[in-house]
Amino acid sequence: MAVAAGSVALLGVSGWFITACALAGLAGPIAAGAFNYVLPAAIIRLCAILRTGGRYAERVIGHDAALGALARLRPKLFAAILAAPVERALSLSVGDASSRMVQDVDVLEARFVRLPVPWGLAAGVLAGLAMLVPAGIAPAAATLGILVMTLGLGWVLAWLSAEVGRDVQRSIARLKDRYAALVSSASELRAYGLEDWAAQEIARESEALLRAQKQLTAWGGWFALLQAMGAGIAAMLAMALSAHQSLPLAAMAALGAAMTVDCAGPFLRGLEARGSWDEAARRLDRVLDNLPSPIPAAVSLSDRPDIRLLRPGARLVPGSVTGLTGRSGIGKTTILEQLVGLRADEAVTILLDGLPLPAIDLARLRATFSFAPQDAAMLSGTVRDNLLLAATPATSDDDLWQVLEDAVLAETVRGLPQGLDTWIGENGAVLSGGERRRLNLARAYLRAAPWLLLDEPTAGLDAVTEQRVVERLRARLAGSGQGAIIVSHRPAPLALCTSLITLTESGAEILGLPGWGPSRLGDHSLHIVPIV
Incomplete structure (x- = not known):
């Protein structure tokens, strides 16, 4: 809430300051010289510090909670691997187990951190509407429509890119598995002169991972373009629909519209990573959901059983x-x-x-x-x-x-x-x-x-x-x-x-x-x- 409040205040004061400076400049040298720019500049700095401090606290609290969850998850995952049914535990290679323990769990950290994102989006929308409504219902309704359209297109992009995100996680797992297997056989590979072949195997898996990461990065560009276009279109539409209002209200409506759609950025980035999150969660669930059935506690043995x-x-x-x-x-x-x-x-x-x-x-x-x-x-x-x-x-x-x-x-x-x-x-x-x-x-x-x-x-x-x-x-x-x-x-x-x-x-x-x-x-x- 501190970040949202700081952002809203910063946008409002900045918009007012820019507009007032422009009007003072148009009024002539005397008005410009009498214009008090010290107080607005101090308020802008205060709002910027408030927003930065709030964002820092948000990151500290969010990452502390996420890292605490992961600190509890890794021992549980390790215990689950050890206690899993024998055929599953013995079939899990060192590289695959390492990938689940490290890479898959790390991916979930971002998911934990982003759990409050929907609440932040809701707060941003409410703050944006508070800036839009004074300029009229039409700019507010148009901005909400652009926001809904942006989020809808984000879901479509997430559905289209989900397989690429899953492929990145699978490629990382294959690379780690192959690397661990070849490193454990380093002496034999050297003895038989197969170092080049082993390097080619690692290179082949690395190329597969690189291709998957490039595809995921390309999809990330589409998400960024969607967010930028949505914010720009919303700002221009809100300003056009507020043309009959005073210039300060029209400027505030444009800023409010851009801010409202821009609040969808973290949500869209979460949609972008959804494929990787789902694959990581699925791979971890395969370990955590296959624990042995509870054993009756009434069974007992003698000190020296036959x-x-x-x-x-x-x-x-x-x-x-x-x-x-x-x-x-x-x-x-x-x-x-x-x-x-x-x-x-x-x-x-x-x-x-x-x-x-x-x-x-x-x-x-x-x-x-x-x-x-x-x-x-x-x-x-x-x-x-x-x-x-x-x-x-x-x-x-x-x-x-x-x-x-x-x-x-x-x-x-x-x-x-x-x-x-x-x-x-x-x-x-x-x-x-x-x-x-x-x-x-x-x-x-x-x-x-x-x-x-x-x-x-x-x-x-x-x-x-x-x-x-x-x-x-x-x-x-x-x-x-x-x-x-x-x-x-x-x-x-x-x-x-x-x-x-x-x-x-x-x-x-x-x-x-x-x-x-x-x-x-x-x-x-x-x-x-x-x-x-």
Whole structure:
């Protein structure tokens, strides 16, 4: 309101001042010399300062509200991506997720800022009519007609340009997705001499984005032309219809008409961006509207739940160690991912404490397992940062060094420049493949869960290091009483297991291994029995 009031006052005083100056000049040198221009000039400056201050406050308040909304939206969006149905979360690439988190959310900032625009338009129209009505009903009616026509044509332009706005958002998403994929493969691209091809791929997506942005800019020119023509036509028409009035009233009517139509500018710019807004909102809704259904809160688990695989039929007793083998692609990793709620597979039915996995709250389900996946991602941070992902508030540095000892990595970390606080780079680039695997293993050890799920824990390790890792794992399991499921093709980690489940196309073979009974694992030896 302060901006509108300042604008109206500025237009009125300026119009009166210009007209008075002209009349004083026509009256001759004596009248011109006696004309008081100091007071009107001071009033004009005051109105300009009032309008500028109001506009500044409007921007501060509007952007503060918008940025506050976005600050709440981004964590919600991130949580939605993590909690989305497995098939959707796994299908979302890094580039696409980044585009939604950054670009799409930023586009909505302008939408939030422009939420008060219709109210500003209404205030501007009322102020303009207050200037037009003294000159007559005809100028006011004509100005309203021009305004309605301008807004109507704006809606038509918005409808015609909406697809271009949507294409800009999609082009940005494709460019970011392609860029992220190629950057993550930079080493391979360089090794095979494909840098030029990768650059051409980025250039192709960039050209597509540039074309879409040029088209959107061209449509923006039509919106600007519509606003300028509408304001000019309204001013000339209002002046013509006020010709029978005094010159000051006619001038005020022209200024009021131009101001009234000019108030539609922010509204038209919002229509111009409507396609981009709608596409950004649609892309975000696809993430936010696909959250899992609420889980009944009545489901509970014991502190040490057993696991039953209905296909294959087997029961895994708490504290037992089971090996899971079979050819590549048969579904071993899928079973582990099912247990931690990362994947759904109708071919394998799993009960935890007699309850089907979908009936168990995800937080409770994941607290039951500590998972070391085969291809674990590392944070772009320090050794400590990566370990603390699985830590609790009570975790101490002694605990961190203990799990590193168990993973045969403590000596390596002590040799790093800052020890636990050494930066390991993007996805652990400073570490070797074997060191990253052992850091992943140490992270899984840090979580005090009833079951330990290990997917190829010794792959890529030399025989001596592998044997040390296996012996430390044997001692850890014996001391902690944790149960474990180990997926591996290597004999060393499978030697820890009291039973093996070998997955085949026709089902599974379940084999109990002698020599690993209670004498080796206390009271937590494994018992797997077929379920009838």
